[in-house]
Amino acid sequence: MMSINIVIAGPRGKMGSEAVQMVSRNKTFELAACIDRKNNGQTLNDLDGAPDLDVPIFDDPEQCFQKVDADVLIDLTVPGTGFEHTKAALLQGIRPVVGTSGFTNDQITELENLAAQNNIGCIIAPNFAVGAVLMMQFAKTAAKYLPDVEIIEKHHDQKLDAPSGTAVKTAQMMQETRESKQQGHPDEKEVMDGARGAETDGVHIHSVRLPGLMAHQEVDFGGPGQTLTIKHDSYNRASFMEGVKLSVNTVMSLNGLVYGLENILE
Structure with missing residues (x-):
């Protein structure tokens, strides 16, 4: 089975750090890079308390997506940043899995149109539990x-x-x-x-x-x-990781935006 190359935005956050642990433990996932507003040019193992992984950190999502071979973006940041990251990923042909709540209806419509235009999967879930x-x-x-x-x-x-x-x-x-x-x-x-x-x-x-x-x-x-x-x-935040894992696997076969985890549960 081919591994899925993943970029995680917000690796120092409470949800982001939980996602880093989940990805690093999963044999079919490969952590390709992280996006962080600090620590540009460093690697994950340079950060205090982070796993000992030689994974590059970028502060510019577009630069990250251009330099790294990635399939999926996991974004668990805040609404404004998450929206920009998701947009940038869709434009670069990378499939977003977004757990950031607080998007407006207009923002979701814009991302829906982008996903459709690029014929690419995107999952936005207000709750991954x-x-x-x-x-x-x-x-x-x-x-x-x-x-x-x-x-x-x-x-x-x-x-x-x-x-x-x-x-x-x-x-x-x-x-x-x-x-x-x-x-x-x-x-x-x-x-x-x-x-x-x-x-x-x-x-x-x-x-x-x-x-x-x-x-x-x-x-x-x-x-x-x-x-x-x-x-x-x-x-605890581990309760959200099964939903994130399911979404990463599912988004690979989607060709449009899905809003809400309930839409991918059988």
Whole structure:
């Protein structure tokens, strides 16, 4: 079996460093290079705490993609950087696997068009945890029967975007099955701004940011005399790596953009 040559963006980040470990342990993956805004010209084994791998580091993604023989980019950075990296990869014929949440609809459309024009695979997943994807799918099913629903998502206090990409994606998926309606009392009034959270299509989304948390979401449904809670917890970043690995293998046979891990699960 041919090995898949991989570039990882953000190798010093918590998710990026987990991806470096995952790739280095996988016999069918080869870590070809890393993209990092610091440490240009160094190798991975020059960095404190990094694996002892003689892998070049670039600060310029275009230069990286031109100099290195790569099949796939794994990007687990932040929305602005991740968007530029993904665009550059698609233009160079490299298949992106992107776990950065917070892309706008316009950005996703632009990347979708680029992938189609270049006839190349791209996977963008707000959440790579398989359990989280199942939680979203179950919520989509439940919303057809219990349209009164709120989302509470909880993350560590270093997360930049709120609500999370997973919460936004969950609300979008529920819109496909849920009867559109406003919830709560028609004369409800927020005594403090934001008390009811964000709102999309009548669904309220609440974001919690605290140290000690990783990535957690519950979808609460209510009906006459009953409630249903669908809940998922990621306790460490290893929970995301099975989804990343699946995406790397799958993106090699795609010829367009797929948004959401649920679309590649059998």
